[in-house]
Amino acid sequence: MNQTQLLERGRRLLPWVPAGVLLAVMTGPQGRVGQPGYSISQAMHPGHLFDSIAIALVAGVIVQLWGARPAQFRDTVAQVRSETRRIYARREIRLGVYAVLLAFAILLPHMVGAYWQEILVDKIGIFALLAVGLNVVVGFAGLLDLGYIAFYAIGAYVVAYFTGALPVQPPFILNDFYALIFAVAAAMIAGLILGAPTLRLRGDYLAIVTLGFGEIITILAVNLDSVTNGSRGAPGITSFSVHVFGINYDWGLSQVPYYYLLLAFAVIIMVAFAMLENSRVGRAWTAIREDEVAAQACGIPPVKYKLMAFAIGASTSGFAGVLYAAKISFINPSSFTVLFSILVLVLVIFGGMGSLIGPIAGAAAIQWFFAYVQKHDGAPIPGIGVKIPIRPEDIYLYVGALLIVMMIFRPQGIIPSKRRAREIGMAEQGIGGADATGAPIGSPVS
């Protein structure tokens, strides 16, 4: 490597210096009201600043080395990849992999302590279910729903109503399993009502309307005091129970039984979605994503299929809401803030939109990480002795940053859907589309 090349390499590392400064600011101490400069001045402490810039530069070097990886290495990776794909394409291998994953999921709660069991249900399980549902909207149909948690709230409040936990009493008290049907139906109807006028328009209007809807649902939950009991919330939602054929079983408030209930539902839903993706409906979604005009010309009504995806997403969200409400037995409006919608979105995007396993992997990885941060707040990681400089209250800082970083570097996610990844790649070369949110933002760049 000659000198000019080295200089060029060094020059391309320069943008990583401000990135390091930003990292220092992000990981600095919490700000204090009344001392606006406190957090920044502490973050600019030379040691902290130096560490952060060093980390950013190392990341920059890795990115550069990755960009300049030798052709031989590239070929080997491609070969290994195509070989794995060939093996994985065989049905029995694929089913075997799923069986191993399922067995792992079944054994998992017995391998961890009580804290992690709770995380497995409340944080990972419920959010994995939410992510699988949002994946239908974002991944399959290529739409953006930013108020996804609103339907989760609707599901939770409907089950609270039918189990008699709200100030308004239902005509008849229902077992959770029956209430589930009403709750899912209510969430789906809400999705249809919201989607029908909006989906006829440009796709990006859906994003802002759902964002507003997510906010409105919380306002309604707080203000409709006589119906929802306002911000005091609804305590005493009954747990799932079965009383048939002499079997009497109550899931109660314990973690592991709920984990298995969630897992059973999640498996059923995933199988259903996998079948849906490979059906006429799934092909219609693909066609709309890749070229809406052509799809329409072939007789596919885009609004109908978009609405279908949106309603399926909404009802899955409502479903997760029921499970959450029954598990916690108490809900209040703060369980349904707009923040959660974005959290679910990041799980889907990070995992890989449009892929079946991706959203679950995303939910597991990200929610595990945040739970870890929460648990070991400020304490050094055992064995390494390094502190994670991330504070639990800054979680959404990293959620936002992760969304931006993923979109710039790896929009298809860590476990991409093959088709989706190819669509994104081709759309970037100007062939076809990769979503159903309208014409690409296409201005030729000089």
Next chain:
Amino acid sequence: MCFTSNFWSLTIDGLNNGFLYALIALGYTLVYGVLQLINFAHSEVFMSGAFGGLFLTQALVGTGNPTGWTAGGYVAVGTLMGAVVGAIVAFLLERVAYRPLRRRHAPRLAFLITAIGASYFLFSLAGHLFGRDAYGVPDLLSHKSLFSIGSRNIQEYDLLVAGSAIAMLFILDRIVAHTRLGQGIRAVAQDAETASLLGVNIDRVISQTFIIGGLLGGAAGFLFGIGSSVGYTMGFVPGLKAFTAAVLGGIGNIRGAVLGGLALGLVENWGVTCVRNSWRDVIAFGILVLVLMFRPTGLLGERLGRSA
């Protein structure tokens, strides 16, 4: 009708809000005009402007208690600072988040996700840096009644908001209609490809559009902060409402954004007297959905932009 008893008071408050909505809505509309992108992070441009103005006025006031012209000067400088900070944030946003996507011709979904990510990043960063409680802006304006319209006393704040908003809107209108920059913005909005063939530097026009939107949004942020308070989540609701205003007037249409902002401010303020005040946001959202259902091109139609 329920709003007749306090009519003038409600109307003046509504106009105050409406002018601020209009200033923010222009940021959405201008960016939508050139990029056909809903810039979700614009609400955070507004928030940053508020913090910028706040910190400068706090530093200027210190422990003193300025009155008269000094106080007025501080308010003016604070507003200016808000505008500058807003412009810087908007410019960086375009450079760091959107431009890499534009270079790659990324699908629209990627832009929208980046926009919402940037919004969350920015407000969480503000919460991290400056704490999560609301700040009060130093009390520089007098609360004396200058004159009254109907039963409503007009204070300095009302004049400040109306005056500065009208001035900014007038200047913007002149810029877009008569300068080379405005010509560029209109050309890119109509047809970016042809504009670039005719020698318009699209990247520069887009940057400048973000800067103009940031100037207006940042100034509006500080003015809004004087009226209530400054906090890291202050942008979300006004941002959503300003977008509603932009759609109401016809997105991409500059005069439409102003009309939409004022209309939304008035309707919302008259409306809350018929229901409870906590329903204010529900009214705005209801308007958004109704407009999208019955007149998606808005009151004045989409002039700057195209209907994709």
